[in-house]
Amino acid sequence: MKHFFSDQHVAETSRAAKLLHQLRFAGTVLVVPVLLAACGSTPGNDSPATADPESTAVSVDQLLIESESLPAVQGNDLLLQGAEALIADSDLRGANTILESLGQPSRLLPQQQLRYALLQADLAQSQSNSTAALRWLEGSLTNAADPRTELGARYFYTRGRLHEERNQLAEAVSAYAEGSVYFVDDADSDIFDRIWQALQNLSTDTLNQLAADASSYALRGWIELERVYRDDEYSLSSQLDAIARWQTIWSSHPATRRLPSSLAELRQIWEQRPRHIALILPLSQATGVAIQEGFLSAYYQALAENRDQPQVSVLDSSGIDDVQDLYEQAADLGADLVIGPLSKFLVNQLQGMDRLPITTLALNYLDNPGQLPRNLYQFGLAPEDEIDQAAQFAWAEGHRKVALVTPGSQDYLRLQTVFQSSWESLGGSVVSAASYGETNDYSAVVKRLMAIDSSEARAERLLDLLPRNTMEFTPRRRQDIDFIFLIANPRQGRLIKPTLAFYFAEDLPVFALPSIYDGQQSANDNRDLNGIWFTAEPWLLSTDDELKASINQNLRTTLAPLQRLRALGIDSFGLYARLGMLSSGRLASISGTTGRLTIEQAGRIHRGLQMARFVNGRAVAQPDNVTSSDD
Secondary structure, three states, rough: OOOOOOHHHHHHHHHHHHHHHHHHHHOOOOOOOOOOOOOOOOOOOOOOOOOOOOOOOOOOOHHHHHHOOOOOOOHHHHHHHHHHHHHHHHOOOHHHHHHHOOOHHOOOOHHHHHHHHHHHHHHHHOOOHHHHHHHHHHHHOOOOOOOOHHHEEEEHHHHHHHHHHOOOOHOOOOOOOOHHHHOOOOOOOHHHHHHHHHOOOOOOOHHHHHHOOOOOOOHHHHHHHHHHHOOOOHHHHHHEEEEEEEHHOOOHHHHHHHHOOOHHHHHHHHHHOOOOOEEOOOOHHHHHHHHHHHHHHHHHHHHHHHOOOOOOEEEEEOOOOHHHHHHHHHHHHHHEEEOOOEEEOHHHHHHHHOEEEEEEOOOOOOOEEEEOOOEEEEOOHHHHHHEEEHHHHHHHHHOOOEEEEOOHHHHHHHHHHHHHHHHHHEEEEEEEEEEOOOOOOOOOHEEEEEEEEHHHHHHHHHHHHHHHHEEEEEEEOOOOOEEEOOOOOOOHHHHHHHHHHOOOOOOOOOEEHHHOOOOOOOOOHHHHOOOOOOEEHHHOOOOOOHHHHHHHHHHOOOOHHHHEEEHHHHHHHHOOOOHHHHHHOOOOEEEEEEEEEEEEOOEEEEEEOEEEEEEOOEEEEEEOOOOOOEE
């Protein structure tokens, strides 16, 4: 075969000879498939060399010799193929030597540049350097990436994985979305589930920003699918209808042909849902009535949208001291799901059963999280969730030293211990703590907390030694406090916060539990709470929820404690058909009125609450990316 060699090809031949010497010296031997007819390839073809079943396995020596006899384009293809095979064979040193031999990658053809960038990213990943890997994948060498081709799809998938590993979920979604175009018919690819998992973990604010920046059809479609899914999270039947409408509108989208597995399973989950719910509550107590009001409000809203809802039997647990009696009643009625009981006394009795006869969503938590009966889920307004989130937010803000202010009763001192344990597990320290009883004057408590009393005592000792008319004294608070964690109700908070300011602690951030907010947007009443940060249920902060508006219009007005219990009832209905998906991991979380709901292996459901702050006397939900240093 006759070849016409350019000056560039002569240089390539010399380079290959040098590389061959380097690889021989390193002892690198690799078996790769080489097309014997590669020398007859069209010089302008920028596709990677591929092997057919008749290809001959040869060593790298042979590969390099073959590349010497080819025009530069085909020779570079073979060298890139060799580097890919070396990486597959874990010979990273040999692969790096080949890539270095290629010289300036900008001289390669566009598809070769993309292969080169992917290989460099592979090498960087092998050294656990995801930053360098992403630099290679986000540089100019990847401009030719076409998601409709195998190489381009691999590029977008790899880029998505790197962002996902770095918890850059919005960027991961963007990359995965482009690659999904190619993988729609690949049943073995996990890219659709990865996109969905990342979307599920995006905050609403981040999702909205991603939507504002989205420019491709694929990405916009994925975002809209996530939005319609979230909009109807309270009702599984409404979700299914919304997804069907989305598929009609986005008929050309990859996810129309292939839904993520958790969405594809929704229809089956709906068909297998409980058909008869026994709701067990103490109806002689305001707490039980509030939960019932929330549950039935959500139930009737779902019924108005879809008549195919489960039958509900309400059982009164007031005065009952044996949970077995309640189960016998539920079984006699034909219930296949129990929601309740609420009493911790009755919930603790469930632990004595090896297996519950009916799947149960208890509305409280076991005292002893030891061995659990099968079919038991636990859900409630656990203050531990609120405390952990407040601690994590404070830690993320850079705070390390805290002063604690809590009521002096045993229950609240237990919560103080829970916070201290959570805070110290993060690495923080508690430098001061003070408790209080029933009082309208918190001066002594704050002075003790801030060591003002110690400062005053030192001043008194000095005044005893020096003439009093020659001294002026200004108390000074301790300086080793980053923030204050406060457990208080609204009345207590309205007195404690100004007292902190009076004793020189106005500049310290104050974080509190939901108990600080009574649910009433009264600017006059709450102006003394200004600046306090607190964890809160979305239900208390929402202003445009259709169900909340209906409840406020049709039911009696209540303060925050009972509103929170109504939200618990709403979420218990929203959970009834999804418990299996949550416990199996097929569903990462549910956006509820009490928070974003997740589940641990023991069947304990956790709430991720919103951060809120009092601003001009009003409780205002804060964006996810806000910090306590923001004005």
